Amino acid sequence: MSTLFEIIGGALLLIGSAFLFLGGLGIFRMPDVYNRLQAGTKATTLGGMSLILGVGFLMVETSWMWMAKAVIIVIFIAFSNPISSHALARAMYKRKQYPLITSKDENMDAYKEISENEKKEEDA
Amino acid sequence: MTYIIYISFSFMIVGLFLAAIRFIKGPTAGDRTVALDTLTTILVAGLFLLAYLFERIIYVDVALVYAVLGFIGVIVIARYLEGAL
Amino acid sequence: MDDKLFEILEFGVYGASILLILIGLYAVLTKRSLIKIVIGMSIIDGGIHLLLITIGYLKGGTAPIFSPGYEEAAGQMVDPVPQALVLTAIVIGFGVTAVALSLIIRLYRHHHTLEIDEIKRLKW
């Protein structure tokens, strides 16, 4: 059954690296910080996870140690990546770097009230 | 199998390149930090793949540590950008 | 093909590390901001560490760790001595950087500037 694992592993490798590339491309193409964060986080998270799991699958019959370490890294990435991108998004809003809004709807920025309230408190 | 690894590496190199361009172009601090974050994640995956290429499990520890420290670095930079370090 | 690339790589790695040293030296010698000077120092350190590691590299070699499966591989291992030296040098460099930065903080406390020209008696 060695070939099955190799096929799974190879496919995960390809998918993962493709998404890593897409993450880079997303960062490159998107128009503002929030959209870049969206593209970057999602694509690199899935890309990294599947690439690492792919390597784990490729080595699974040599030893299970690779899989164990791969799983721990994957769990860590799954927790840490969204946290860091959330922290960045919040930081950018606190720096008054408002998101790009293309449509004319006024309610599009629901967070603005909060930051305006904070500003008033600061002035007072 | 070799070809798959080659293709993966080439994808990653292009991704790194694009992230690096974004790092240099900016225009805001946030963009640069996003680029740093992406660079870290891609490199973690790359290190793991390299460990497979070298066929030595001891190398995996480096990737693990790298992921942890990159995460903390980004959090600290974000906190600085908030103006509340 | 590989041999040819290796020849270019020799040029590349030594050249890059020496260039890194030179870039750092340039920053130290011409920049006027104290933090820039310290950044230059850390760039120089990075260049020297890369230089040392490059000296110890062995083509087709593996890390000098006798983990299971590699007990007999002493002949293919890269030189461990520069690695040990670099380990020490990195930590020492960090210590010096920390002291430098605390001095900068104290200088800023007194002078409220980071420019060496304005901190009067700091002539070079």
Next chain:
Amino acid sequence: MVGSPVLLIAIPLLAAFVIPLIGMIWKELVRIIPGLVLAYMLILSATLLYYVSQNGIIVETIAGWQPPWGINLVFSPLTGFLATLMSALGFLVWLFSYRFKRNVDFEPAKKYFIFLMLLIAGAIGIVITGDIFNQFVFIEITGISAYALTAFYTGRNSAEASFKYLMMGALASSFLLVAIAILYSQLGTLNMADIASKMHTMNPTYKIIALIFFITGIGIEAEIFPLNGWAPDAYTEAPGPVGAAFAGIVVKAGVYAIIRMIFTLFDIPSAYDFLIVIGLITLIVAETSALRQEKLKRMLAYSSIGQMGLVIVAFGIGTHEGVFAALFLMLNHAVIKPLLFFSGSSLVFNSKEKQIAEMNGLGKRMPLMAAFFSLGAFAIVGLPPFAGFWSKLSVLSAAANEGLLLIIVLILIVSVIEIVYYFRVVNRIFFQEYSREKSAAPHRPRVNALVAMFVLAIAILVIGFYPDAVTGILHNASKDLLNTDEYINNVLQLGQSLTR
């Protein structure tokens, strides 16, 4: 056998780690323990020096590996002499500064003694180690404690001086690392004796490049001419006893490192000429700038640089007499300069700007201090009955034997300059009107400081009247330095193994 040289390093480090713990029990111990450690180091190194003069070199290995592989410490007549000198001076500096500035907060004061102890331990490490990378580590230890000591006062200038020193020191250590990288890449070893024995196989061009990097690296510690920009500021801003420690200990270690490189490691004959040239330039530039200084400590700093230039010239002569003269100069400088710093810092204690002009007429108010200062001044310019005379005489005779007339002339001219600026100060002390406001009572040094100064003054007089008391040791040491083959053989065959 009383102990092994490694204790000279291990005990201060152990004490440095113990002190923060013990300081929580009784704060005074923080001041006392470094003194005890320094006294112990003095006794240990003196007994080891005696042992070495009787039985030959001690080569101490670390972790039980033979020298080319493990780190080794070499305690020979030369290194032993320097180590003894340094620990003696260190003890005196500690004694002088025991009750120094009680008004400084406890927290910095506690650190002052730790830094002082580690400064001395690092300098001794530079001298007795037999491994270039280990020497680099000790240079960093010495360096960081020196930066911290320079920034001891919280005034604004001390941080600048310290930062300047730090930047130059950091660049220096980078250069040292590059030099180590070149040597390792060519020879595959880091042990000094092993390098010396393999040096002839190295390509001469690389050899010169490596030597240049080494000299630029260590020259900053040793205050060679273009690299000594840090010294005057650091000496001026650091506390007085620390200036004495820099002049007496750190610089000596730097000079030793350069000398070891040129005499033992590198077999480049033209390096000696290079030493003479660079030493002469240092001498002349430093002494002429000392003439223009307004501040006392700055003047002493330039004088110290000049003396080091003279030492390097004497080493550059390269003969047995030259080396002997250089070591004699180092000894005298190590005895006299601290006395000048100690008494000088007492003299200018209450003045704000530490100017020379503010010392007017202090001779009548503080006769003892003034006497000590003038004793030091007379000794360092080389007036006959004092210590400095003999060393300068031996430099001149060494130069004369080699027929280097130009050097003799230059040294004499520089001596005249020295006499001018030191006597200017002495003249102000004794023959000018008292210039400070009368109400300010002059600072009276405490008993421990007086004891330290008495010891130094007596040493000056003893060396001045009976130079034979030290010449035996110095001859041994200079023989040791010049005999490269014996050094290599002793280290590589483990010399005389220890009996413990």
Next chain:
Amino acid sequence: MKKFLVILILAVLGFHLFAAFSGLGFGVTRFEKGVKDFYLEKTVSELHVANTVTSIVVNFRGFDTLGEVTVLFLAVSAMGGILYKRRHHAGDRSVLFSSSSIVRSGSKLLFPAIILLGVYIFIHGHLSPGGGFQGGAIIATGFLLMLIAYENFSVSHNTLSYIESFAGIFFVVIGLLGFMNGGTFLQNFLPAGILNNLFSGGVIGIIYVMVGFKVAAELTGLIYTILHEKD
């Protein structure tokens, strides 16, 4: 003008440096009789330590490591001395606003795991890459994460200095214990064990654990000092 001069000097310097290294060759075996073969041989046959870099750092060149630890100790104390202010209230770090609850609970969740990672790195210093310095640095970074996320999270200075001092004392005392049985400083006096077991290498593992504790305490103290430094 100055820049031009500097670039000229740098060009000369770079040329010579490159000359010194270009003839070396990259990835070739040099100096057959150098020290590295000895190290590679002895680390397996006598010390029974898998990681040669560790055995060099802790045993063959252990004196360097002692010095290095001292350098860190000195740097931390120097920083404390330099940034010392007379009225120094440690602990009241006022921040503009606290971090978001996601970062807070996330760091709370990851903190024990990060500490465990550091412990793993320095306990396995002689088997896999890493060791005392790296593990200590990771632990310190973990504490930094908590300090960033919780502005009232505090570390006891006394505890830190106890750990630091005891670890340092232990290091030197282990070194001095090497003098037993007519050995030398830092000599291994414990049984070497079996290669690639966790309990192998004699004192090397113990020293690296001590270094780990010491470095962790020192770096945490350093971060704490500089983070609370605010006008």
Next chain:
Amino acid sequence: MKSLTFNEKLSRFIVNWFFLMLVWIAFTASFATQELIVGFLATMIISFLSIRLFTCCALAILKPIRIVYMIWYLFIFIVALIKSNLDVARRVLTPSLPINPGIVKFKTKLTTDYSKMVLANSITLTPGTLTVDIIDDTFYIHWIDVKTTDPEKAFTEIAEQFEKILLKIF
């Protein structure tokens, strides 16, 4: 922070220790006796020191039904993750960049910090959304393609499927 009774402390300690031991085994990737002994000691010490930090999960988290829900959550999450990545790929690769970004808000019924964090992370990793901030129980979400600005509808659109299960787990 409120003080804990001994039983609470013990149960938290055990949970903490259990998870850390799993992490340790994954780190070392070995069941050798020596590794397990050292890991046992190290994880004991760390979990003892971090009882107060690891506050959410008492022993009850290990009930079988909750574990089943966790696995179910994981499954839904992975499906959403893949969908979101395909979505990102579509947007990035389309030359005209079809985006309509904005920030919407909604309220959640979750109470504990950890569950909010998990929900926020899941939202960040699912199609087109990014958590910007949580204030009490209000989530502020950056949405790459805003379909509605009404909080209720946004909630059903973005978070309902996760919240259902999270309520059962925590």
Next chain:
Amino acid sequence: MIYLILIFFLLILMLGAAVYAVVQKDLLYAVIATGVISLVLTAIFYMLQAPDVALTEAAIGVALTTIIFLITIRNTKRYEDDYNKKDNLKSPLK
């Protein structure tokens, strides 16, 4: 072969980050660029078979050095003095 190309690419990336760190007037960006240098340097060490050094560089170079630089910038100021004030005014959101 891809291995060699990767090393080349990383070297170029590193040099670019170094030049950027020296040229950039905004100290924050310069500091982040030094972080990138360390990051890439770690990968190069890893590829040159020095995992120990890579770990050290990651732990100390990437995380700690960057962080203490950042804290120093917070305690002092963010821009070099000849940072172009006009650019800064044009987009205060930087």
